[in-house]
Amino acid sequence: MTDARSEALPQKPRAWSKGTVLAHLFTVGFIAAWWGYSQIIPAYQLPGPWLVAERIVSFLSDSDELAQLALSLAHVSIAIAAAFVFGCLLAALAHYVPPLRLLIDGRLTPFLNAFSAIGWLFLAMLWFGLDSFTVIFAVTLILIPFTIINVRTGLQELDGELIELGRSLSRSPFRTATKIVIPLLVPYLFAALRNSFGVSWKVVLTAELFGGSGGVGFLLNIARQQFDTETIFAIITFILIFVVFAEFVLFRPIQRQLDRSFGRA
């Protein structure tokens, strides 16, 4: 944050307001309650925080399990990228090719939007067997409607006057696209990606659990069958930390940047 606008950020000096203190207390209280409850409940139902932390460490030092984690990450990344490409393509087609509008907006998107994640998963299992492609296919098809809807909203909310201004400044559609349309769409594209990231982590474990031959969801399934609750908790906690980390390190700062550059219009 080198630009002069950083002075407009009111959050920094109030970093430890009463609300934040309460939030930290809540975290501590939550972990204490977890610990306390785990003392009176058998470990196969609720392992304590310490056991789970130990399991996470052993998880991270086991190269085999790390490889499964990398595989899950690959599934998620490929699915997000594929859904982003297809979603943008379909949204752009609906916007710029009027004859296709009803097909995409009125038929395809509602259909994809109404289709159950588990439905895609089970169909993919029928078609492709149990492997990574099944997982990626299922997750991609779940993400596509989210992307279409986000990008489509962005295209519809494009400021008509700005587009007209663009047209009066340049006759090249390519230039208007790169200089006006895409920059104006950035917040929506970003929202689509952010949304996809959240949903994909929710779904990918399910997909791997039923239809995968690898990945964290696959490990989850083995742990489930062996009543290895520690591993189940460790995986869930790890995913939680990972998603929160991505949210704070990646998405929040970008969102703040976007809010600052787009919110001051």
Added chain:
Amino acid sequence: MRETSSRSMIVQHFVAEGTIVLVLVAWWVASRNLPAYVLPGPVAVAQSMARFVTDSEVAFNALVSFARVAASVVIAMTLALGVAAAVRAAPILNATVERRILIFLNSFPSVGWAILGVVWFKISTPTVLFIQTAIILPFCIINALAGFRQIDPDLNELGLSLTRSPLRRFFKVTLPLVAPFLMAGIRVAYGICWKIALVSELFGASSGLGYLLMRAQSTSDAAMVFACCLVIVVIYTLTDYLLLKPLAARFSINQGQET
């Protein structure tokens, strides 16, 4: 949006409906050359779908799923409303709700709830409700919070000057003002519930569409897998168009319309 002349609408309908027919024909042709456990034909799938009307056991499973989804949405929205109202009454809670509870719920993998639900409780309908509510709760909270935040302070003050009863103020001023956001939240949560939270029935139930899907999968009854998927699409689309969309439209008239 540019105005759509009737001619362009005809073209759009032609393309849209034509593509659907083409897809159905392609499906029919492809299914003839593929084994039925990979791609059942449209007729076989339609027959399986018909069982949702004729076969009472199958129909019962669909109804059970619908009832569970509806109940989960109501429970989750009520909880979210309570949380949002608490934050409004005591703004100090804001950081805890937004930066702890919401993030926690939002990042929790859905299958995690499903597995834990079954570990903690037995296989039963309350387990399914627990799992579904846990999955859709963050979406409800986000919308409820947004709704309360958008309340015009002036209107709130007006309410204060009109009545001293907090309950009356809640039902006459607050609720109508947050209604558009609640409806939006309900629509999102309802969709997520059908699409993602149905995983709860794969683990935690011995009835419902998830259970039916699981059973069809294990007996390689591909036509039934297709039929379940399409029935979910039909149920979701019908309820969204006939119930939730009109409700959302109705409530958004109160607010947000530019004059």
